[in-house]
Amino acid sequence: MVPEIDVQLDQAVPDGIRLRIGDGPLAPALRRLARHPVARVVGRRLLLAVPLLLVVSASSFLLLSLTPGDAANQILGPHATAEQYASLRRALGLDLPVQEQYLHWLRHALTGDLGASVITGETVTRAIGERLAPTLSLIVGSLLVSVLVGVGLGLFSAIRGGRAGRLADALALAGYSVPAFWIGAELIVLFAVKLTWFPATGYVPVSHSPVDWLRSLVLPVAALSLYGIAAVARQTREAMLDVLASEHIRMARANGLPARSILFRHALRNASVPVVTVLGVVAVGLLGGTIFVENVFALPGLGVLVVNASLQGDLPVVQGVAVFFTLVVIVVNLAIDLAYTWLNPRVRVA
Amino acid sequence: MSTSSFGLELRGGGSWASSPGFLRRLLRRPLAFACCAYLLLLVGVAIVAPVALPATNGEFAGDLASIHQGPSLAHLLGTDAVGRDVLDRLLVGTRVTLVGVAEALLIVLVLGVPAGVVAGYFGGWTDRAVAWLSDIAFSIPAIVFVIVVISVFPGSMLAAMTTLGVLAAPGLMRVVRSATLPVREELYVEAAEIAGLGRPYVLGRHILPRITGVVIVQASFLASVALVAQTGFAFLGMLVRPPAPSWGGMVADGTKLLFVDGWLIWPPGLAIAVTILALCLLGDAVRDAATESWLAPEGPARRSPRRATPGRPASPGTAALLSVEGLSVGFATRVVDGVSFDVEAGQTVGIVGESGCGKSVTVSAILGLLPGAGRIEDGRVLFAGQDLAALSERGLGRVRGGEIGFVSQEPMVSLDPAFRVGHQLEEALRHHLKVSKVAARARAIELLETVRLPDPETVARRYPHELSGGMTQRVAIARALAGEPKLLIADEPTAALDVTVQAEILALLRELKASRNMAILLVTHDWGVVADICDRVVVMYAGQVVERADARALFRRPLHPYTRALLASDPHHAPEGDALPTIPGIVPSPARWPAGCRFHPRCALAVRACGERPIDLERATVGRQTRCIRFEELAA
Numbered sequence: 001m002v003p004e005i006d007v008q009l010d011q012a013v014p015d016g017i018r019l020r021i022g023d024g025p026l027a028p029a030l031r032r033l034a035r036h037p038v039a040r041v042v043g044r045r046l047l048l049a050v051p052l053l054l055v056v057s058a059s060s061f062l063l064l065s066l067t068p069g070d071a072a073n074q075i076l077g078p079h080a081t082a083e084q085y086a087s088l089r090r091a092l093g094l095d096l097p098v099q100e101q102y103l104h105w106l107r108h109a110l111t112g113d114l115g116a117s118v119i120t121g122e123t124v125t126r127a128i129g130e131r132l133a134p135t136l137s138l139i140v141g142s143l144l145v146s147v148l149v150g151v152g153l154g155l156f157s158a159i160r161g162g163r164a165g166r167l168a169d170a171l172a173l174a175g176y177s178v179p180a181f182w183i184g185a186e187l188i189v190l191f192a193v194k195l196t197w198f199p200a201t202g203y204v205p206v207s208h209s210p211v212d213w214l215r216s217l218v219l220p221v222a223a224l225s226l227y228g229i230a231a232v233a234r235q236t237r238e239a240m241l242d243v244l245a246s247e248h249i250r251m252a253r254a255n256g257l258p259a260r261s262i263l264f265r266h267a268l269r270n271a272s273v274p275v276v277t278v279l280g281v282v283a284v285g286l287l288g289g290t291i292f293v294e295n296v297f298a299l300p301g302l303g304v305l306v307v308n309a310s311l312q313g314d315l316p317v318v319q320g321v322a323v324f325f326t327l328v329v330i331v332v333n334l335a336i337d338l339a340y341t342w343l344n345p346r347v348r349v350a
Numbered sequence: 351m352s353t354s355s356f357g358l359e360l361r362g363g364g365s366w367a368s369s370p371g372f373l374r375r376l377l378r379r380p381l382a383f384a385c386c387a388y389l390l391l392l393v394g395v396a397i398v399a400p401v402a403l404p405a406t407n408g409e410f411a412g413d414l415a416s417i418h419q420g421p422s423l424a425h426l427l428g429t430d431a432v433g434r435d436v437l438d439r440l441l442v443g444t445r446v447t448l449v450g451v452a453e454a455l456l457i458v459l460v461l462g463v464p465a466g467v468v469a470g471y472f473g474g475w476t477d478r479a480v481a482w483l484s485d486i487a488f489s490i491p492a493i494v495f496v497i498v499v500i501s502v503f504p505g506s507m508l509a510a511m512t513t514l515g516v517l518a519a520p521g522l523m524r525v526v527r528s529a530t531l532p533v534r535e536e537l538y539v540e541a542a543e544i545a546g547l548g549r550p551y552v553l554g555r556h557i558l559p560r561i562t563g564v565v566i567v568q569a570s571f572l573a574s575v576a577l578v579a580q581t582g583f584a585f586l587g588m589l590v591r592p593p594a595p596s597w598g599g600m601v602a603d604g605t606k607l608l609f610v611d612g613w614l615i616w617p618p619g620l621a622i623a624v625t626i627l628a629l630c631l632l633g634d635a636v637r638d639a640a641t642e643s644w645l646a647p648e649g650p651a652r653r654s655p656r657r658a659t660p661g662r663p664a665s666p667g668t669a670a671l672l673s674v675e676g677l678s679v680g681f682a683t684r685v686v687d688g689v690s691f692d693v694e695a696g697q698t699v700g701i702v703g704e705s706g707c708g709k710s711v712t713v714s715a716i717l718g719l720l721p722g723a724g725r726i727e728d729g730r731v732l733f734a735g736q737d738l739a740a741l742s743e744r745g746l747g748r749v750r751g752g753e754i755g756f757v758s759q760e761p762m763v764s765l766d767p768a769f770r771v772g773h774q775l776e777e778a779l780r781h782h783l784k785v786s787k788v789a790a791r792a793r794a795i796e797l798l799e800t801v802r803l804p805d806p807e808t809v810a811r812r813y814p815h816e817l818s819g820g821m822t823q824r825v826a827i828a829r830a831l832a833g834e835p836k837l838l839i840a841d842e843p844t845a846a847l848d849v850t851v852q853a854e855i856l857a858l859l860r861e862l863k864a865s866r867n868m869a870i871l872l873v874t875h876d877w878g879v880v881a882d883i884c885d886r887v888v889v890m891y892a893g894q895v896v897e898r899a900d901a902r903a904l905f906r907r908p909l910h911p912y913t914r915a916l917l918a919s920d921p922h923h924a925p926e927g928d929a930l931p932t933i934p935g936i937v938p939s940p941a942r943w944p945a946g947c948r949f950h951p952r953c954a955l956a957v958r959a960c961g962e963r964p965i966d967l968e969r970a971t972v973g974r975q976t977r978c979i980r981f982e983e984l985a986a
Contacts, residue, residue, distance in 0.1 A: 052489050060495070063502045177627040179578050181585045181598075182619035185605045189612040200608070245721075251764040254719050255778055255829055256751025259743070269768045281488070288493030292582045296605060306494060307586050310501040318501045325491040333489055345813040346767060 124320035135301035146228025154236025382635035450580035457515025466526025755830030772810025782833030
């Protein structure tokens with residue numbers, strides 16, 4: 001059982017947003033904009049994004065304030081004097097109450113300043129920026145592979161049915177069952193150690209050599225994609241079976257539309273709505289999976305950054321990555337919502 | 351979900367009936383049984399192994415004289431880099447792995463189930479709060495958030511797995527809420543409330559049993575997620591301090607030695623994969639067992655040979671445009687039994703009968719549109735001399751739309767919701783008439799005018815959901831006309847529409863018939879429609895034709911008791927003020943067709959002979975047939 005995502009059509013319909021628009025000269029235009037479905041979708045996501053970011057940052061901040069040793073401890077080490085310690089605490093603002101520290105952090109975060117690593121002193125924003133490319137390549141690549149292979153597998157299973165279809169289902173289930181960090185290691189053994197087709201570990205920037213960049217990504221993307229392929233295949237299959245059983249498909253057949261058009265235009269178009277919805281869930285899953293996969297393949301990305309920071313107690317970095325990942329999820333969800341609006345005309349009515 | 355009259359089990363909207371036999375039904379499935387047995391075994395290992403193999407946790411558990419040994423009798427799964435027995439470590443490591451999963455699962459269930467039930471059962475603000483929470487939770491990247499918590503509580507598995515549980519709970523809440531909602535609407539729950547049984551009683555007695563299936567499915571899914579997370583964090587060295595063994599930690603140990611010894615990652619990796627697989631399969635089995643009764647037999651209809659027995663060769667010389675000869679259709683049981691009738695060019699024929707008599711199945715079979723396992727078991731469908739029942743799907747494709755148009759009873763769902771109306775018409779036109787895009791567009795507008803839609807240009811730009819039922823039916827008719835068919839099959843085209851719209855659609859059909867000299871085969875149970883438009887009438891009962899006649903003659907004097915009873919029960923004809931006469935009893939389902947005349951148990955004229963042997967369809971007068979041995983008494 002690859003999780004079947006329960007798609008709630010009405011939930012995706014943006015509503016419940018009441019904006020008060022005055023009677024100014026721009027009022028009619030504003031009102032039209034507020035009624036525009038895309039504006040409503042964006043608005044709804046943004047309204048959700050604000051509390052989301054606050055929840056994530058505030059709760060992580062609160063958690064961090066619970067730690068026994070604070071950043072001053074980390075920086076000075078065990079041999080510092082009490083005065084050194086107290087003055088650094090003051091300098092870092094650690095002597096202030098938690099809520100003031102948080103507001104201080106928040107003010108800076110809004111300008112893109114997420115603090116600095118207590119180990120290296122590098123700013124968190126910079127640390128994230130430097131390690132963004134491998135992570136982004138890995139996630140975008142895996143998302144692409146998940147969609148292409150997953151939709152293909154799901155379509156095949158739904159259309160062919162029978163034994164071939166069950167085989168496709170079993171493949172998807174197997175893909176879901178193997179953890180990415182383990183299959184990653186197995187891929188290294190087979191394709192890097194035995195066959196030496198691909199490098200075992202490491203990352204080559206695309207600016208350095210596009211071919212080597214691709215080669216360094218093949219195995220990690222393969223390891224990370226299995227989960228996405230399984231989820232997309234499952235959803236595609238279920239959605240296609242649902243649509244193929246629907247009356248409008250029967251009537252399209254009844255009126256002689258060719259099978260190809262029925263399957264790949266009418267059925268696939270309608271089935272793509274739930275598939276797109278599951279992509280949001282898959283993207284969040286890939287974001288988690290990349291943390292494990294980067295560590296298997298020693299890709300210098302955000303996953304390696306956050307794990308090392310966590311093991312070293314470099315809390316500002318951990319927190320910064322968490323906030324950044326949340327931002328990514330928000331952007332992904334917004335994109336999914338827009339795609340959904342485009343695919344499903346029933347949502348588009350204002 | 352009730353069984354439809356065709357003996358097909360419908361899919362969708364099923365409830366998670368958790369009858370007492372549920373567990374037994376589940377364990378009867380070999381796969382489910384195997385999964386349960388495996389998971390129980392794991393729990394046993396987790397309890398016993400650390401006690402039975404106390405040395406495995408120790409710093410110096412290994413034997414440095416025997417490192418990197420492959421599987422042998424002494425070490426069934428070999429030894430690792432410091433000579434420790436891999437099997438021992440795997441078994442002992444089961445405990446910490448399962449404890450982590452259990453911690454997360456417990457939190458999810460404790461938080462998710464009650465909140466979901468409350469939201470579904472009480473609704474209101476609790477419901478909105480759950481919806482909002484789950485929206486938020488779905489947007490939190492859980493893994494990285496767990497890492498935040500691990501940073502604060504280094505090495506604390508309890509903190510990590512609790513966090514995971516908290517983050518997963520809103521998802522479960524939402525699913526439980528959706529499962530609770532329909533239960534709450536059910537009559538017996540309302541009755542229990544009215545009867546003064548307290549809410550706790552209703553919750554415990556009626557709702558919890560009904561959501562058990564959903565919760566088990568979700569729990570097995572969430573357990574697999576927790577297992578991936580636990581082993582993953584252990585792999586990263588964030589949860590379990592070495593040298594204590596854990597599955598994830600063993601994969602990590604093996605990964606460090608990939609170039610030396612590729613074997614070491616296999617045992618822990620497979621243990622994780624098999625456990626996830628078992629959880630997934632168990633979840634699937636629970637779902638299947640709980641929904642067993644309402645699943646359609648197999649996925650999409652495969653177009654296997656459509657007719658079980660080869661038909662006789664088409665006999666030339668039949669004058670009729672469409673000639674159905676001895677058509678029998680079966681799903682699990684036979685539902686249409688030897689139906690014959692003709693439709694002449696330009697003629698309008700009505701098929702009349704109560705619901706469940708096989709009318710819709712008959713017309714679906716003509717175009718090879720039988721759902722699911724339905725197939726033509728016998729008979730021929732001659733159209734312009736060609737036997738449609740013997741045609742391949744591809745051959746039928748040429749007839750559908752081009753020669754025979756089809757309009758269904760549910761206009762609102764008969765058009766593709768994702769495409770504009772005009773686009774769908776153009777697609778049909780381009781396919782059937784092989785015209786250019788521009789020509790198709792112009793022709794589509796013309797067609798919309800033909801079906802009397804005001805402002806066709808605007809309508810063409812609309813999506814189906816933006817049109818009313820009557821308008822959609824006009825569009826559906828327009829599409830059926832796109833290929834300029836000689837015959838239009840309309841399956842209760844007005845059933846879903848309100849009365850004034852019905853009349854307009856009928857007027858349109860009459861007009862089209864006249865202007866295009868198009869034959870119409872109309873399924874209906876409305877005598878008004880028959881009187882309005884039909885030349886000939888075919889009366890069906892329990893899968894058979896019981897009477898065929900010209901419409902006018904039939905109204906004047908029905909020659910079958912069923913026809914007479916049907917006519918008498920027509921609200922248009924009943925004397926005002928009197929109670930509407932009805933036919934006693936119901937149409938028997940195909941599995942329960944009585945012997946002899948199938949109508950005789952409900953027939954006022956039945957005599958002993960009626961129940962003894964099957965009655966044939968006999969010629970009564972010129973152009974009239976009836977399946978009744980006492981028709982002469984009706985004629986008199």
